[in-house]
Amino acid sequence: MGCKRKLEGYVYSDWAGCEDNMKSTTSYVFSFGFGAFSWISKKQDVVAQSTAEAKYVASSAATNQAIWLRKMLVDLGFNQDEACVLKIDNMSAIAIAQNPTQHGRTKHIKVKYHVIRNFIKEKEISS
Numbered sequence: 001m002g003c004k005r006k007l008e009g010y011v012y013s014d015w016a017g018c019e020d021n022m023k024s025t026t027s028y029v030f031s032f033g034f035g036a037f038s039w040i041s042k043k044q045d046v047v048a049q050s051t052a053e054a055k056y057v058a059s060s061a062a063t064n065q066a067i068w069l070r071k072m073l074v075d076l077g078f079n080q081d082e083a084c085v086l087k088i089d090n091m092s093a094i095a096i097a098q099n100p101t102q103h104g105r106t107k108h109i110k111v112k113y114h115v116i117r118n119f120i121k122e123k124e125i126s127s
Contacts, residue, residue, distance in 0.1 A: 005033040005078055009066050009086045013044075013058035015051040022047050024054035028062040030069055032078075038069060052092035053109055056116075059088050059097060063116040063125055070124065083126035094127045 009030045016022040023046070029039040040061070048054035066084045073080065088094050096109075097116045119125040 005080075006082075007032050007066065007069055007073060007080055007084045009062050009084060011055070011058050011062045011086055011088045013048075013054045015048060015054040018043060024048045024057070026058040026061050028058065028065065030065065032073070038065065040065070050092075052090055052096065055088060055090035055093035056096055056109060059086060059093055059127070060114070060116050062086055063119055066125055067119060083120075083123050086125055086127050088127050097127055 007030060009028055012027040014025050017025050024044045025041060026044050027039075027041040029036050031037070042061075044054065044057050046057065048057060063086065066086065070080060070084060088097075097120055116125060116127075120127065
């Protein structure tokens with residue numbers, strides 16, 4: 001049985017999980033083939049004002065990691081032509097990433113977290 005090596009990411013975030021400062025936690029894991037090889041669980045730098053924002057911030061961090069991993073895998077001879085799929089468990093965060101014009105209430109989200117939009121447009125990431 002052959003293994004199709006494909007980079008995939010799974011993103012999770014709690015919302016205001018830290019009772020001391022109400023910050024959320026970003027968590028993601030990446031698999032390549034059958035094994036997980038890159039993961040993180042880290043408190044976010046900002047206080048998210050909604051579940052969607054917490055998930056979106058986590059998705060942004062995972063996007064940056066996915067792009068770095070894609071470049072590293074190319075250097076190792078594993079070029080993946082199709083987009084890296086990020087599994088995000090929040091429909092609102094996915095909608096914000098895929099269609100920025102429909103989300104006037106997201107202006108408060110820092111520009112640095114909108115990096116996922118550019119990579120979706122360039123077909124480096126899909127959600």
